[in-house]
Amino acid sequence: MIELNDDKCMHCGACVGACPANAIYLNEVILDFNDDCTDCGLCVRACPVGALSLIRTRGLKVPAVTA
Amino acid sequence: MFFKDSYDVIVVGGGPSGSTAARYAARNGADVLLVEKRQEIGSPVRCGEGVSMEIFKHVDIKPDSSWFVNQVTGARIFGPSGKFILIDAKKAGDEVGAVIERDNFDKYLATEAARAGAEIATKTSVVALNRDGGEITGVRVRRMGEEKDVSAKLVIGADGFESQIARWSGFNTNLKTRDTTSNLQYRMTNLDLDPRFTDFYIGSVAPGGYVWIFPKSREVANVGIGLLLSKIKGPSEAKDYLDAFIENDIRFKNASIMETVSGGVSVSAPLDKVTADRIMLVGDAARMIDPLTGGGISNGVIAGKVCGEVAAEAVKAQDFSDEFLQRYEKGWRELLEEKLYRDYMAKEKLVSLDDVALDKLIEVMSAVRLENLSTKEILTAIRSKYPELVKEFEDLI
Numbered sequence: 116m117i118e119l120n121d122d123k124c125m126h127c128g129a130c131v132g133a134c135p136a137n138a139i140y141l142n143e144v145i146l147d148f149n150d151d152c153t154d155c156g157l158c159v160r161a162c163p164v165g166a167l168s169l170i171r172t173r174g175l176k177v178p179a180v181t182a
Numbered sequence: 183m184f185f186k187d188s189y190d191v192i193v194v195g196g197g198p199s200g201s202t203a204a205r206y207a208a209r210n211g212a213d214v215l216l217v218e219k220r221q222e223i224g225s226p227v228r229c230g231e232g233v234s235m236e237i238f239k240h241v242d243i244k245p246d247s248s249w250f251v252n253q254v255t256g257a258r259i260f261g262p263s264g265k266f267i268l269i270d271a272k273k274a275g276d277e278v279g280a281v282i283e284r285d286n287f288d289k290y291l292a293t294e295a296a297r298a299g300a301e302i303a304t305k306t307s308v309v310a311l312n313r314d315g316g317e318i319t320g321v322r323v324r325r326m327g328e329e330k331d332v333s334a335k336l337v338i339g340a341d342g343f344e345s346q347i348a349r350w351s352g353f354n355t356n357l358k359t360r361d362t363t364s365n366l367q368y369r370m371t372n373l374d375l376d377p378r379f380t381d382f383y384i385g386s387v388a389p390g391g392y393v394w395i396f397p398k399s400r401e402v403a404n405v406g407i408g409l410l411l412s413k414i415k416g417p418s419e420a421k422d423y424l425d426a427f428i429e430n431d432i433r434f435k436n437a438s439i440m441e442t443v444s445g446g447v448s449v450s451a452p453l454d455k456v457t458a459d460r461i462m463l464v465g466d467a468a469r470m471i472d473p474l475t476g477g478g479i480s481n482g483v484i485a486g487k488v489c490g491e492v493a494a495e496a497v498k499a500q501d502f503s504d505e506f507l508q509r510y511e512k513g514w515r516e517l518l519e520e521k522l523y524r525d526y527m528a529k530e531k532l533v534s535l536d537d538v539a540l541d542k543l544i545e546v547m548s549a550v551r552l553e554n555l556s557t558k559e560i561l562t563a564i565r566s567k568y569p570e571l572v573k574e575f576e577d578l579i
Contacts, residue, residue: 127228129364129446131344133411135356141344142307143219157359161411163366163444165418 116170117148117158123166133161185303185332189215190497192321192334193300194308194347196223199465199482199489200340201291202241206490207338208299212497215332216292216300217323219307224288228445229479230367230406232380232396233287234279237480240517241487243294249286251398254278255378261544262385262537268548279480281380281396281404291483311337311350318351318460336493336502338462340486343446345467351458355469359412360533361450363391363476366420367406369441373433375403383427385537389413391476393427405434408447408476410533420444449473451526452519457507464489470518474525474532481518488513535571542568 126144138152156169193204196218204216220226235253237243257278260266271278296302303325310322312331320333339347348355375397383393390410397403407424414420428434448469456468464470465482472481492510496502535543543564550563565572 125442125444127444127446128342128344129444132357132446132448133362133364137349140346143221143305157411159417160359160414160419161362161364161446162417163364163420165421168417 116154117152118168118170119146119148120166120168123164125164125166127163129161129163130158130167133157185215185301187331188320188333189213189301190334191215191336191338191493192217192332193338193340194321195340195342195345195465195467196220196292196302196304197288197340197342197465197482198291198479199467199470199486200338201288201295202483202486203338203340203462203464203490203493204300204302205291205295205298206487207493207497208295208490210491210494212494214295214300214493215334216295216302217306217308217321218292218302218304221305222285223292223302223304224285227284227441227443229284229443230365230394230396230404230476231282231284231398232279232394232404232477233282234477234480236279237483240484243291243483245280246290249283249290250280251283252281252377254280254380254397257380257382259544260381260383261541262387263541263544265541265544265548267544268379278380281398283398287479308341308347311347335500336460336462336496338464338489338493339467340464340482342466343448345463347461348463348467351461353453353455353458353463355453355467357448357450357469360390360410361448361473362411363408363447363449364411364414364420365391365406365408365445365447365476366424367394367404367443368424368428368439369402369443370405370434370437371402371440373397373401373403373437375400375433384532385540387427388423390533393424402440404443406443410449413533447471447476447478449476449526449529452522455511456514457504457511459504460502462489462493462507462510464514470514470522472522472525473529481522484517485514488517539571542571 128141131139131141136151140147159167190213191207193200193216204214208214255271257269258266306325308321309324312319377397381395390413391408393407450469452469456463470481471478
Protein backbone atom coordinates (compact mmCIF):
# COMPACT_ATOMS: atom_id res chain seq x y z
CA MET A 116 0.00 0.00 0.00
CA ILE A 117 0.98 3.62 -0.50
CA GLU A 118 1.61 5.80 2.52
CA LEU A 119 1.27 9.58 2.31
CA ASN A 120 3.38 11.96 4.34
CA ASP A 121 1.04 14.95 4.54
CA ASP A 122 3.83 17.10 5.90
CA LYS A 123 5.71 16.85 2.59
CA CYS A 124 2.77 16.70 0.12
CA MET A 125 2.48 19.72 -2.19
CA HIS A 126 -0.95 18.60 -3.50
CA CYS A 127 0.37 19.02 -7.04
CA GLY A 128 -1.13 15.95 -8.69
CA ALA A 129 2.10 14.59 -10.18
CA CYS A 130 1.19 11.20 -8.65
CA VAL A 131 -2.36 11.36 -10.04
CA GLY A 132 -1.23 11.74 -13.64
CA ALA A 133 1.51 9.15 -13.26
CA CYS A 134 -0.82 6.47 -11.85
CA PRO A 135 -1.55 3.82 -14.50
CA ALA A 136 -4.58 2.53 -12.56
CA ASN A 137 -6.27 5.90 -11.93
CA ALA A 138 -6.23 4.98 -8.26
CA ILE A 139 -5.46 8.49 -6.96
CA TYR A 140 -7.81 11.46 -6.89
CA LEU A 141 -6.78 14.94 -5.81
CA ASN A 142 -9.64 16.99 -4.48
CA GLU A 143 -8.19 20.41 -3.68
CA VAL A 144 -5.75 19.41 -0.97
CA ILE A 145 -7.09 15.95 -0.19
CA LEU A 146 -5.35 13.01 -1.83
CA ASP A 147 -7.59 9.92 -2.00
CA PHE A 148 -6.33 6.46 -2.91
CA ASN A 149 -8.92 3.92 -4.09
CA ASP A 150 -8.85 0.11 -4.21
CA ASP A 151 -7.53 0.00 -7.77
CA CYS A 152 -3.98 0.60 -6.53
CA THR A 153 -1.66 -2.21 -7.62
CA ASP A 154 1.32 -1.18 -5.49
CA CYS A 155 3.37 -0.51 -8.66
CA GLY A 156 5.19 2.34 -6.93
CA LEU A 157 5.23 4.71 -9.92
CA CYS A 158 3.67 7.48 -7.85
CA VAL A 159 6.47 7.11 -5.31
CA ARG A 160 9.03 7.86 -8.02
CA ALA A 161 6.90 10.56 -9.66
CA CYS A 162 6.43 12.56 -6.45
CA PRO A 163 8.94 15.43 -6.72
CA VAL A 164 9.33 15.80 -2.97
CA GLY A 165 9.20 12.24 -1.67
CA ALA A 166 5.83 12.48 0.06
CA LEU A 167 4.77 8.95 -0.93
CA SER A 168 6.22 5.61 0.07
CA LEU A 169 5.38 2.05 -0.75
CA ILE A 170 4.78 -0.10 2.30
CA ARG A 171 5.48 -3.73 1.52
CA THR A 172 2.57 -5.86 2.68
CA ARG A 173 3.31 -9.04 0.75
CA GLY A 174 4.29 -11.85 3.11
CA LEU A 175 2.81 -10.12 6.11
CA LYS A 176 0.31 -12.21 7.94
CA VAL A 177 -3.11 -10.65 7.95
CA PRO A 178 -4.92 -11.58 11.12
CA ALA A 179 -7.95 -13.73 10.43
CA VAL A 180 -11.30 -12.14 11.07
CA THR A 181 -13.07 -14.07 13.75
CA ALA A 182 -16.76 -13.93 14.30
CA MET B 183 -25.55 27.17 -5.85
CA PHE B 184 -24.74 30.14 -7.99
CA PHE B 185 -25.26 28.66 -11.39
CA LYS B 186 -28.05 27.27 -13.54
CA ASP B 187 -29.18 23.69 -14.09
CA SER B 188 -28.28 23.62 -17.75
CA TYR B 189 -25.74 25.04 -20.22
CA ASP B 190 -24.76 24.47 -23.82
CA VAL B 191 -21.13 23.89 -22.87
CA ILE B 192 -19.38 23.05 -19.60
CA VAL B 193 -15.62 23.59 -19.55
CA VAL B 194 -13.84 21.69 -16.78
CA GLY B 195 -10.65 23.42 -15.65
CA GLY B 196 -9.90 27.14 -15.35
CA GLY B 197 -6.32 27.15 -16.66
CA PRO B 198 -5.27 28.90 -19.90
CA SER B 199 -6.72 26.21 -22.20
CA GLY B 200 -10.08 26.06 -20.41
CA SER B 201 -10.51 29.82 -20.08
CA THR B 202 -9.63 30.32 -23.74
CA ALA B 203 -12.05 27.60 -24.88
CA ALA B 204 -14.78 29.13 -22.67
CA ARG B 205 -14.02 32.61 -23.99
CA TYR B 206 -14.28 31.73 -27.68
CA ALA B 207 -17.33 29.50 -27.18
CA ALA B 208 -19.14 32.29 -25.31
CA ARG B 209 -17.98 34.99 -27.71
CA ASN B 210 -19.55 33.03 -30.55
CA GLY B 211 -22.89 32.66 -28.85
CA ALA B 212 -22.73 29.56 -26.66
CA ASP B 213 -24.08 29.48 -23.10
CA VAL B 214 -20.96 28.43 -21.15
CA LEU B 215 -20.07 27.40 -17.60
CA LEU B 216 -16.38 27.27 -16.68
CA VAL B 217 -15.72 25.11 -13.61
CA GLU B 218 -12.54 25.36 -11.51
CA LYS B 219 -11.98 23.11 -8.51
CA ARG B 220 -9.56 25.42 -6.77
CA GLN B 221 -10.79 28.31 -4.67
CA GLU B 222 -8.89 30.79 -6.83
CA ILE B 223 -8.22 30.98 -10.56
CA GLY B 224 -4.49 30.76 -11.27
CA SER B 225 -3.43 29.69 -7.81
CA PRO B 226 -1.47 27.79 -6.71
CA VAL B 227 0.88 28.21 -9.67
CA ARG B 228 2.12 24.93 -11.11
CA CYS B 229 4.32 26.19 -13.89
CA GLY B 230 7.77 27.47 -14.87
CA GLU B 231 6.00 30.58 -16.22
CA GLY B 232 7.94 30.76 -19.47
CA VAL B 233 5.78 31.37 -22.53
CA SER B 234 6.63 31.55 -26.22
CA MET B 235 5.60 34.63 -28.15
CA GLU B 236 3.80 32.38 -30.65
CA ILE B 237 0.68 32.71 -28.54
CA PHE B 238 0.19 36.39 -29.41
CA LYS B 239 0.05 35.62 -33.12
CA HIS B 240 -2.92 33.29 -32.80
CA VAL B 241 -5.04 34.54 -29.96
CA ASP B 242 -6.31 37.99 -29.01
CA ILE B 243 -4.22 38.49 -25.87
CA LYS B 244 -2.84 41.86 -24.92
CA PRO B 245 0.21 41.73 -22.64
CA ASP B 246 -0.27 43.83 -19.55
CA SER B 247 2.17 44.62 -16.77
CA SER B 248 0.29 42.56 -14.18
CA TRP B 249 1.52 39.36 -15.83
CA PHE B 250 3.91 40.16 -18.70
CA VAL B 251 6.96 40.83 -16.53
CA ASN B 252 10.09 40.03 -18.53
CA GLN B 253 10.58 39.62 -22.26
CA VAL B 254 13.92 37.89 -22.76
CA THR B 255 16.31 38.39 -25.67
CA GLY B 256 17.73 34.90 -25.75
CA ALA B 257 17.88 31.41 -24.31
CA ARG B 258 21.18 29.86 -23.24
CA ILE B 259 21.55 26.11 -23.27
CA PHE B 260 24.42 24.90 -21.10
CA GLY B 261 26.07 21.54 -21.69
CA PRO B 262 27.57 19.47 -18.88
CA SER B 263 31.04 21.04 -19.35
CA GLY B 264 29.65 24.56 -18.95
CA LYS B 265 29.83 25.54 -22.63
CA PHE B 266 26.62 27.03 -23.89
CA ILE B 267 24.79 27.95 -27.04
CA LEU B 268 22.84 31.16 -27.24
CA ILE B 269 19.55 31.02 -29.06
CA ASP B 270 18.89 34.57 -30.12
CA ALA B 271 15.27 35.67 -29.99
CA LYS B 272 15.79 37.49 -33.29
CA LYS B 273 16.70 34.22 -35.02
CA ALA B 274 14.68 31.71 -33.08
CA GLY B 275 11.71 34.01 -33.32
CA ASP B 276 8.79 32.96 -31.22
CA GLU B 277 10.56 30.03 -29.61
CA VAL B 278 12.21 32.39 -27.15
CA GLY B 279 9.65 34.27 -25.22
CA ALA B 280 8.74 35.91 -21.98
CA VAL B 281 8.48 35.16 -18.31
CA ILE B 282 5.03 35.77 -16.92
CA GLU B 283 3.13 35.72 -13.64
CA ARG B 284 0.85 32.74 -14.17
CA ASP B 285 -1.60 33.56 -11.38
CA ASN B 286 -2.36 36.95 -12.93
CA PHE B 287 -2.20 35.58 -16.48
CA ASP B 288 -4.82 32.94 -15.67
CA LYS B 289 -7.03 35.58 -14.06
CA TYR B 290 -6.66 37.77 -17.13
CA LEU B 291 -7.77 34.92 -19.41
CA ALA B 292 -10.66 34.00 -17.10
CA THR B 293 -11.72 37.66 -17.07
CA GLU B 294 -11.74 37.64 -20.88
CA ALA B 295 -13.95 34.52 -20.74
CA ALA B 296 -16.32 36.24 -18.31
CA ARG B 297 -16.42 39.38 -20.48
CA ALA B 298 -17.36 37.21 -23.45
CA GLY B 299 -20.30 35.91 -21.42
CA ALA B 300 -19.07 32.70 -19.78
CA GLU B 301 -20.05 32.02 -16.17
CA ILE B 302 -17.24 30.94 -13.86
CA ALA B 303 -17.64 28.68 -10.82
CA THR B 304 -14.61 28.39 -8.51
CA LYS B 305 -14.14 25.96 -5.62
CA THR B 306 -16.36 23.66 -7.62
CA SER B 307 -15.23 20.10 -8.31
CA VAL B 308 -16.60 17.90 -11.04
CA VAL B 309 -17.07 14.54 -9.33
CA ALA B 310 -18.67 12.58 -12.19
CA LEU B 311 -19.53 12.67 -15.85
CA ASN B 312 -23.28 12.05 -16.19
CA ARG B 313 -24.66 9.78 -18.89
CA ASP B 314 -28.05 8.65 -20.09
CA GLY B 315 -27.88 5.38 -22.01
CA GLY B 316 -24.22 5.96 -22.73
CA GLU B 317 -24.67 9.52 -23.97
CA ILE B 318 -22.98 12.28 -21.98
CA THR B 319 -25.62 14.56 -20.46
CA GLY B 320 -23.51 16.79 -18.24
CA VAL B 321 -21.54 16.64 -15.03
CA ARG B 322 -22.10 16.23 -11.32
CA VAL B 323 -20.44 19.01 -9.35
CA ARG B 324 -19.63 19.51 -5.69
CA ARG B 325 -19.37 22.91 -4.13
CA MET B 326 -19.12 23.84 -0.45
CA GLY B 327 -20.58 20.53 0.67
CA GLU B 328 -23.45 20.48 -1.83
CA GLU B 329 -23.73 18.26 -4.88
CA LYS B 330 -25.69 19.06 -8.01
CA ASP B 331 -26.18 17.72 -11.54
CA VAL B 332 -25.62 20.28 -14.26
CA SER B 333 -26.62 19.31 -17.77
CA ALA B 334 -24.71 20.24 -20.89
CA LYS B 335 -24.75 19.34 -24.54
CA LEU B 336 -21.00 19.43 -24.72
CA VAL B 337 -18.28 18.90 -22.11
CA ILE B 338 -14.76 20.25 -22.64
CA GLY B 339 -12.05 18.56 -20.55
CA ALA B 340 -9.37 21.16 -19.81
CA ASP B 341 -8.46 19.59 -16.50
CA GLY B 342 -4.76 19.27 -17.03
CA PHE B 343 -2.07 16.68 -16.55
CA GLU B 344 -4.16 14.50 -14.27
CA SER B 345 -7.36 14.90 -16.32
CA GLN B 346 -10.29 12.99 -14.87
CA ILE B 347 -12.64 14.00 -17.69
CA ALA B 348 -10.38 12.24 -20.21
CA ARG B 349 -10.23 9.06 -18.15
CA TRP B 350 -13.95 9.03 -17.28
CA SER B 351 -14.89 9.46 -20.92
CA GLY B 352 -12.76 6.54 -22.04
CA PHE B 353 -9.65 8.17 -23.51
CA ASN B 354 -6.44 6.33 -22.80
CA THR B 355 -4.27 9.03 -21.26
CA ASN B 356 -1.87 6.63 -19.56
CA LEU B 357 1.68 7.82 -19.98
CA LYS B 358 4.80 5.76 -20.37
CA THR B 359 7.46 6.53 -17.78
CA ARG B 360 9.67 7.83 -20.62
CA ASP B 361 6.91 10.34 -21.45
CA THR B 362 6.33 11.67 -17.92
CA THR B 363 8.38 14.10 -15.88
CA SER B 364 8.55 14.95 -12.20
CA ASN B 365 9.12 18.64 -11.56
CA LEU B 366 10.04 20.97 -8.74
CA GLN B 367 10.69 24.69 -8.78
CA TYR B 368 11.65 27.41 -6.35
CA ARG B 369 10.74 31.03 -6.84
CA MET B 370 13.90 32.62 -5.53
CA THR B 371 14.72 36.16 -4.53
CA ASN B 372 17.76 38.22 -3.58
CA LEU B 373 19.53 37.04 -6.73
CA ASP B 374 21.73 39.06 -9.08
CA LEU B 375 21.05 37.56 -12.51
CA ASP B 376 21.13 38.76 -16.09
CA PRO B 377 17.41 39.04 -16.80
CA ARG B 378 17.91 39.07 -20.57
CA PHE B 379 18.29 35.30 -20.75
CA THR B 380 16.43 32.17 -19.81
CA ASP B 381 18.96 29.45 -18.95
CA PHE B 382 18.68 25.70 -19.47
CA TYR B 383 21.13 23.10 -18.11
CA ILE B 384 21.12 19.67 -19.71
CA GLY B 385 22.92 16.43 -18.89
CA SER B 386 23.43 14.50 -15.69
CA VAL B 387 22.44 17.50 -13.54
CA ALA B 388 18.88 16.56 -14.55
CA PRO B 389 18.56 13.02 -15.97
CA GLY B 390 16.24 13.01 -18.98
CA GLY B 391 15.25 16.63 -18.40
CA TYR B 392 16.82 19.95 -17.54
CA VAL B 393 17.29 22.61 -14.90
CA TRP B 394 15.84 25.99 -15.78
CA ILE B 395 16.40 29.53 -14.56
CA PHE B 396 13.64 31.85 -15.74
CA PRO B 397 14.28 35.38 -14.44
CA LYS B 398 11.39 37.70 -13.70
CA SER B 399 13.82 40.50 -12.91
CA ARG B 400 17.44 40.84 -11.91
CA GLU B 401 16.46 39.86 -8.40
CA VAL B 402 13.74 37.23 -8.80
CA ALA B 403 13.71 34.00 -10.82
CA ASN B 404 12.04 30.63 -11.09
CA VAL B 405 14.68 27.97 -10.62
CA GLY B 406 13.37 24.52 -11.37
CA ILE B 407 14.01 21.01 -12.54
CA GLY B 408 12.23 18.35 -14.55
CA LEU B 409 13.33 14.71 -14.50
CA LEU B 410 12.15 11.93 -16.77
CA LEU B 411 10.25 9.36 -14.71
CA SER B 412 12.01 6.48 -16.50
CA LYS B 413 15.33 7.81 -15.20
CA ILE B 414 14.16 8.25 -11.61
CA LYS B 415 15.14 5.44 -9.28
CA GLY B 416 13.73 6.44 -5.91
CA PRO B 417 11.67 8.98 -4.00
CA SER B 418 12.40 12.73 -3.84
CA GLU B 419 14.89 12.80 -6.73
CA ALA B 420 13.53 16.01 -8.27
CA LYS B 421 14.09 17.81 -4.98
CA ASP B 422 17.48 16.21 -4.35
CA TYR B 423 18.83 17.07 -7.82
CA LEU B 424 17.51 20.64 -7.70
CA ASP B 425 18.91 21.24 -4.22
CA ALA B 426 22.28 19.89 -5.36
CA PHE B 427 22.30 22.20 -8.40
CA ILE B 428 21.53 25.24 -6.26
CA GLU B 429 24.04 24.23 -3.60
CA ASN B 430 26.82 24.03 -6.22
CA ASP B 431 26.13 27.39 -7.86
CA ILE B 432 27.58 30.51 -6.25
CA ARG B 433 24.79 32.67 -7.70
CA PHE B 434 22.34 31.21 -5.22
CA LYS B 435 24.52 31.68 -2.14
CA ASN B 436 22.46 34.54 -0.72
CA ALA B 437 19.14 33.68 -2.28
CA SER B 438 15.95 32.79 -0.46
CA ILE B 439 13.01 30.69 -1.57
CA MET B 440 9.68 32.52 -1.64
CA GLU B 441 7.57 29.72 -3.05
CA THR B 442 7.87 26.04 -3.88
CA VAL B 443 6.00 24.65 -6.89
CA SER B 444 5.75 21.04 -8.00
CA GLY B 445 3.90 19.00 -10.56
CA GLY B 446 3.87 16.39 -13.28
CA VAL B 447 4.37 17.31 -16.93
CA SER B 448 3.77 15.01 -19.89
CA VAL B 449 6.41 14.91 -22.61
CA SER B 450 4.55 12.51 -24.87
CA ALA B 451 3.23 12.67 -28.40
CA PRO B 452 -0.31 14.11 -28.45
CA LEU B 453 -3.31 11.79 -28.11
CA ASP B 454 -4.38 10.24 -31.43
CA LYS B 455 -7.90 11.41 -30.80
CA VAL B 456 -9.16 14.17 -28.51
CA THR B 457 -12.88 14.17 -29.37
CA ALA B 458 -15.82 11.82 -28.94
CA ASP B 459 -19.58 12.36 -28.99
CA ARG B 460 -20.32 15.43 -26.82
CA ILE B 461 -16.75 15.74 -25.59
CA MET B 462 -13.53 17.55 -26.46
CA LEU B 463 -10.18 17.59 -24.66
CA VAL B 464 -7.78 20.51 -24.75
CA GLY B 465 -4.37 21.45 -23.35
CA ASP B 466 -2.43 19.19 -21.02
CA ALA B 467 -5.45 16.86 -20.76
CA ALA B 468 -5.03 16.18 -24.51
CA ARG B 469 -1.24 15.84 -24.08
CA MET B 470 -0.57 18.98 -26.11
CA ILE B 471 2.50 19.96 -24.08
CA ASP B 472 5.63 20.42 -26.17
CA PRO B 473 7.63 17.24 -25.42
CA LEU B 474 11.00 18.93 -25.91
CA THR B 475 10.52 21.95 -23.66
CA GLY B 476 7.66 20.84 -21.42
CA GLY B 477 5.89 24.11 -22.27
CA GLY B 478 2.11 23.88 -22.38
CA ILE B 479 0.66 27.38 -22.19
CA SER B 480 0.96 28.44 -25.82
CA ASN B 481 -0.28 25.17 -27.28
CA GLY B 482 -3.15 25.03 -24.81
CA VAL B 483 -4.29 28.55 -25.61
CA ILE B 484 -3.90 28.14 -29.38
CA ALA B 485 -5.89 24.87 -29.33
CA GLY B 486 -8.32 26.35 -26.78
CA LYS B 487 -9.37 29.02 -29.25
CA VAL B 488 -10.12 26.44 -31.95
CA CYS B 489 -11.91 24.28 -29.38
CA GLY B 490 -14.14 27.15 -28.23
CA GLU B 491 -14.98 28.23 -31.76
CA VAL B 492 -15.97 24.70 -32.77
CA ALA B 493 -18.03 24.34 -29.57
CA ALA B 494 -20.01 27.43 -30.60
CA GLU B 495 -20.45 26.08 -34.13
CA ALA B 496 -21.73 22.80 -32.68
CA VAL B 497 -24.26 24.73 -30.58
CA LYS B 498 -25.47 26.64 -33.65
CA ALA B 499 -25.80 23.41 -35.65
CA GLN B 500 -27.13 21.52 -32.59
CA ASP B 501 -24.80 18.75 -33.65
CA PHE B 502 -22.50 17.44 -30.91
CA SER B 503 -21.43 14.25 -32.64
CA ASP B 504 -17.85 13.12 -32.83
CA GLU B 505 -18.14 13.58 -36.58
CA PHE B 506 -19.01 17.28 -36.24
CA LEU B 507 -16.27 17.81 -33.67
CA GLN B 508 -13.66 16.69 -36.22
CA ARG B 509 -13.56 20.38 -37.15
CA TYR B 510 -11.72 20.91 -33.87
CA GLU B 511 -9.51 17.87 -34.37
CA LYS B 512 -8.50 19.06 -37.83
CA GLY B 513 -8.06 22.69 -36.75
CA TRP B 514 -5.75 22.19 -33.80
CA ARG B 515 -3.70 19.52 -35.54
CA GLU B 516 -3.05 21.83 -38.49
CA LEU B 517 -1.59 24.39 -36.09
CA LEU B 518 0.36 22.18 -33.69
CA GLU B 519 0.72 18.54 -34.61
CA GLU B 520 3.75 18.63 -36.90
CA LYS B 521 5.87 20.48 -34.36
CA LEU B 522 4.70 18.26 -31.52
CA TYR B 523 5.85 15.12 -33.35
CA ARG B 524 9.12 16.70 -34.49
CA ASP B 525 9.91 17.81 -30.95
CA TYR B 526 8.94 14.38 -29.63
CA MET B 527 11.56 12.81 -31.93
CA ALA B 528 14.13 15.36 -30.80
CA LYS B 529 13.37 14.63 -27.15
CA GLU B 530 13.68 10.89 -27.69
CA LYS B 531 17.12 11.45 -29.19
CA LEU B 532 18.32 13.92 -26.58
CA VAL B 533 17.40 11.78 -23.58
CA SER B 534 19.47 8.94 -25.04
CA LEU B 535 22.70 11.00 -25.06
CA ASP B 536 25.23 10.95 -22.24
CA ASP B 537 27.20 13.97 -21.00
CA VAL B 538 30.04 13.43 -23.49
CA ALA B 539 27.66 13.35 -26.44
CA LEU B 540 25.71 16.36 -25.16
CA ASP B 541 28.92 18.36 -24.89
CA LYS B 542 29.78 17.47 -28.48
CA LEU B 543 26.33 18.63 -29.50
CA ILE B 544 26.73 21.97 -27.72
CA GLU B 545 30.22 22.38 -29.19
CA VAL B 546 29.01 21.84 -32.75
CA MET B 547 26.03 24.11 -32.35
CA SER B 548 28.06 26.93 -30.81
CA ALA B 549 30.65 26.71 -33.59
CA VAL B 550 28.28 27.02 -36.53
CA ARG B 551 26.28 30.12 -37.12
CA LEU B 552 22.79 28.82 -37.33
CA GLU B 553 20.66 31.20 -39.31
CA ASN B 554 17.55 29.58 -38.00
CA LEU B 555 16.98 26.79 -35.59
CA SER B 556 15.40 24.23 -37.86
CA THR B 557 15.83 20.60 -36.89
CA LYS B 558 17.27 19.96 -40.34
CA GLU B 559 19.92 22.64 -40.07
CA ILE B 560 20.99 21.52 -36.61
CA LEU B 561 21.25 17.87 -37.69
CA THR B 562 23.23 18.78 -40.80
CA ALA B 563 25.70 20.74 -38.69
CA ILE B 564 26.14 17.85 -36.28
CA ARG B 565 26.59 15.33 -39.10
CA SER B 566 29.48 17.29 -40.55
CA LYS B 567 31.51 16.77 -37.38
CA TYR B 568 30.05 13.87 -35.44
CA PRO B 569 28.16 11.70 -37.94
CA GLU B 570 27.70 8.92 -35.36
CA LEU B 571 25.49 11.22 -33.26
CA VAL B 572 22.83 11.56 -35.92
CA LYS B 573 23.09 8.19 -37.63
CA GLU B 574 19.55 7.07 -36.88
CA PHE B 575 18.16 10.46 -37.90
CA GLU B 576 19.51 10.53 -41.46
CA ASP B 577 16.00 10.52 -42.88
CA LEU B 578 15.21 13.83 -41.18
CA ILE B 579 18.09 15.64 -42.90
